[in-house]
Amino acid sequence: MEQILIRNLPEGTKAILRRRAAAHNSSIEAEAREALAVGIAAEEPTLVDLISMSTDAQVEFEPKRLGLKARSAEL
Secondary structure, rough: OOOOOOOOOOOOOHHHHHHHHHHOOOHHHHHHHHHHHHHHOOOOOHHHHHHHHOOOOOOOOOOOOOOOOOOOOOO
8 A cells, every 4th residue: 555645735624634534433534535636536546656656565567457469579
């Protein structure tokens, strides 16, 4: 699982997250995670994004799921 520390949030951000957490009976962290996920939901990570991650990350490449086909090199 990846982690991130966000510093220097705009004024009131934590208060909004605290209010949402209380309304949804969840934690501030869960609300922040949800807000971030919703904010970037339209973007899929590219293969370059995944490869450029730290070396301890597990990247599973599934060519069939991506609609890719293997091909022979032309000699």
